[in-house]
Amino acid sequence: MTKKRVIVCGTTFGQIYLDAIAHNPDTELVGIMAQNSERSKLTAEKYGVPLYHSTEELPENIDIAFVVIRSGCLGGMGTEIAENLLKAGINVMQEHPVHYKDIEKLARIAVKNKKIYLVGNLYKHIVQVNDFMSCARKLNEENQLLYIKAVFSSQVSYPAVDILLNTLPSGSGFNVSGHISNGGFQILTGDIKNIPFTFEIHHEVNPSDPNNNMNFMHEIEFVYAGGRLLLANTFGPLLWFPKMNTDISYAVKRNYPPHMYEKSCTLLGSGEYETFQEMLDINWRKAVGKDISVMCGTLGNNSEMGKLLRRELSASKIWNQMTSEIGYADIAERTVFEPFPTEKLEKIVSTGE
Numbered sequence: 001m002t003k004k005r006v007i008v009c010g011t012t013f014g015q016i017y018l019d020a021i022a023h024n025p026d027t028e029l030v031g032i033m034a035q036n037s038e039r040s041k042l043t044a045e046k047y048g049v050p051l052y053h054s055t056e057e058l059p060e061n062i063d064i065a066f067v068v069i070r071s072g073c074l075g076g077m078g079t080e081i082a083e084n085l086l087k088a089g090i091n092v093m094q095e096h097p098v099h100y101k102d103i104e105k106l107a108r109i110a111v112k113n114k115k116i117y118l119v120g121n122l123y124k125h126i127v128q129v130n131d132f133m134s135c136a137r138k139l140n141e142e143n144q145l146l147y148i149k150a151v152f153s154s155q156v157s158y159p160a161v162d163i164l165l166n167t168l169p170s171g172s173g174f175n176v177s178g179h180i181s182n183g184g185f186q187i188l189t190g191d192i193k194n195i196p197f198t199f200e201i202h203h204e205v206n207p208s209d210p211n212n213n214m215n216f217m218h219e220i221e222f223v224y225a226g227g228r229l230l231l232a233n234t235f236g237p238l239l240w241f242p243k244m245n246t247d248i249s250y251a252v253k254r255n256y257p258p259h260m261y262e263k264s265c266t267l268l269g270s271g272e273y274e275t276f277q278e279m280l281d282i283n284w285r286k287a288v289g290k291d292i293s294v295m296c297g298t299l300g301n302n303s304e305m306g307k308l309l310r311r312e313l314s315a316s317k318i319w320n321q322m323t324s325e326i327g328y329a330d331i332a333e334r335t336v337f338e339p340f341p342t343e344k345l346e347k348i349v350s351t352g353e
Contacts, residue, residue, distance in 0.1 A: 097158035123159035
């Protein structure tokens with residue numbers, strides 16, 4: 001198969017895309033489009049490709065552009081750049097979040113120009129998130145889902161919604177019935193697809209360091225009639241807590257039913273946890289690589305584009321409704337970060353000191 005000739009727009013989070021493309025046998029990086037910053041110059045030099053500054057400068061034989069620049073709904077130029085690229089006859093994957101009205105507009109432009117437009121979102125491809133979604137789907141088929149609890153920072157609220165929609169049973173609707181502000185958190189209650197939820201959203205941003213100061217990534221818990229499925233963090237662990245259902249007669253007669261022999265908690269998947277360096281250099285790169293493969297596999301398939309964008313539109317609409325409810329983030333004067341060595345905690349547990 002002929003390799004797809006691709007470019008990356010943006011060299012901040014675009015670094016992850018560049019690394020993923022370098023490891024993808026189906027793609028060939030032929031350029032970077034970015035401002036004339038020192039970082040962009042060094043990045044283009046590192047990958048041995050031209051640095052372009054506008055759509056007009058690009059060569060004609062580009063198959064895909066990955067737009068990894070803040071979208072219009074975040075005050076960036078990503079949506080405008082995606083539009084110009086589609087009009088220039090280039091297939092586009094744009095990094096989330098994207099406002100649903102922009103998704104609709106860009107999809108129309110893509111169809112008119114016989115190109116493909118998709119929204120990129122690496123989180124659903126992360127191994128532990130994917131395991132959570134797979135387990136939840138199986139539980140949804142055989143056990144009653146009663147309640148959802150999710151804790152996340154507003155910077156990763158869009159993928160939080162996407163994870164939920166990729167996991168929940170069929171249905172529609174998102175309704176907020178309660179809203180409390182408390183110490184940098186916005187707490188929402190309501191229902192999504194007719195399932196009651198509580199969302200605790202850490203909603204503080206340091207403008208000079210917007211990608212940090214997140215006290216949570218994604219902590220998502222589905223409560224079933226038979227137990228609780230907990231994704232404790234975006235990168236795991238994934239835990240299953242069977243529901244305790246007992247009777248004093250069990251102990252008196254020493255005659256326990258099968259469910260009483262279940263472990264009170266089971267770690268699902270690997271118990272080996274990655275360092276943050278491994279997450280960035282390996283896990284995120286692999287997850288973005290899967291998104292890139294989805295894009296390559298969708299080229300020329302308008303039906304598949306429509307299917308993927310319908311789900312994306314649902315996520316974007318709910319995200320828009322949720323962010324409208326919680327309003328602007330509180331301003332954090334500084335990023336609060338005080339590293340604490342894990343071995344100190346391990347010592348306490350092992351020695352009691």
